[in-house]
Amino acid sequence: MPGNVVRARVPITFSYKNRVGHALEQYINGLKEKKILGVKCPACKKVYVPPRTVCGKCHKPIDQMVEIGQEGVLKNFTTAHVTIANGEITDVQQPYIIGLIKLPGASSLISGIIKTSSVPEVKTGMKVKAVWKETTQGDYNDLAYFEPA
Amino acid sequence: MNERVAVVGYKQTKHTFDSPVARERMIYELVKSLFKDLGITRDDIDTFIFASNDFTDGRTISEVYTVPRIGSFMKDETKVEADGLNAALYAYMRILSGLYETALVIGFSMAGSEFRVPLTQAYTLDPVYERPRGIINFYSTAALQASAYMKKYKFTDEDLARLTVKNLQNANNNPYAARKEPTISVEDVLNSKPLYLPIRQAHVSAYADGACAVILSSKKAAKKFTDTPVWIDGVGHSMDTYYIGDRDLLGMEHLSAAAKKAYKMAGIKNPKKEIDFAELHTNFASEEPVFAEAMGLFKPGSGKDVVKNGDSGIGGALPVNPSGGPLGANPINATGLIRLAEASEQLRKEAGKNQVKGAKTAVVHAQDGPGAQLNTVFVVRR
């Protein structure tokens, strides 16, 4: 049995410029105007957030954009003590909350960061509202986080 | 056309966190030793199917350099970019077609030592929404699922810790397991490093270096390999949307659908009574009650009682992961296939200290994607 294993270092670096597609493009443009947009399936009436172009269940195209409410209910959450970026799990100084939120008018739950003055304050069923960046520029971070309503 | 397909041979490596040999040698030695056990050569295999992943291998069409190692040189060979149980599903269908009598299925990875598992997981996330946002990943998804289950059914951190210890005790008696923590206590699990609560480090499966090879054959060809074939009597497969916010993380309708399809094929009406044990591909300890319930093995929300009564333990009403499951070893791509090998070993009464007495029918499960987006279910019998 070999004692020392010789390893070849084989980094892979690639960078893509994926088109986000018609539906997400409108969503992102909506964020710039501090709006949350979804799409409504003409067949099953489900409202998907973030929007997409096809309802998997009905297998039909969906293009009817609808605006979603910004104050909703926290359905589920986890208290994160780490972040994962570039495959590394890193401890954070201050635990933070990742939640799934039901916004009025949406069938999907939207994921987001929940900010409160203290972590134990967070409870499922609590009302939360969207908080925007002061200056929006048309990216996902425009919708900065959710806080108790 | 062939009508019935059997598992006629299987072997797994002793999984480790740092393999002393390269993957090529690991695979070669595994396959050769399986062939030797069965007294066969590569000429006895009609078709070869890999389960691997270009990201876990670090190159595209990654099987090209492992082909000579498994004996498929100049033969019919393909690869499935998913768990090994999916590869077994392809092999099963190839044999059913009647074009092939025998198939070798192999899954492997060096998830213990050669790459960062969360990075390869990240490459499976939606590139234009989830990846740039950096909130949803395999860990946070598991935490949201666990949290939903625990709140709805009053399943406590202590229940989850007990379930973790149950699996690690089984893993401790499994000669192939990488993770050996014979003295781990409920307290240790409760105090392990918090990741995304309720998920802690101790709940995470043991990403490991390892491989598993399984040989399937038609009924006609089975005699050549063994007197004790394990029959694949039902299969099911189903995939949910990749948006976490559109999934029923508790009901897992897609897993339920895959299981129902497999049960129906196998003529199983009451899985709680007719299934003797289950081998489930759980990436996190918290997935066990959710999957088992979605598959109809226990009553929805009964996780707390199952843990309290030891129903899913080796001597229990319906043992789950008597092998220790992926908490003992999770060599990605091989993990679900290992469930099939472990179940076959049980059904042939070769499971040693972890033997489930009188086991005749088992259900085997594999998953891919965050929060088990894709599921494969087999019903196997002896």
Ligand SMILES: [Zn+2]
């Ligand atoms: Zn629809």
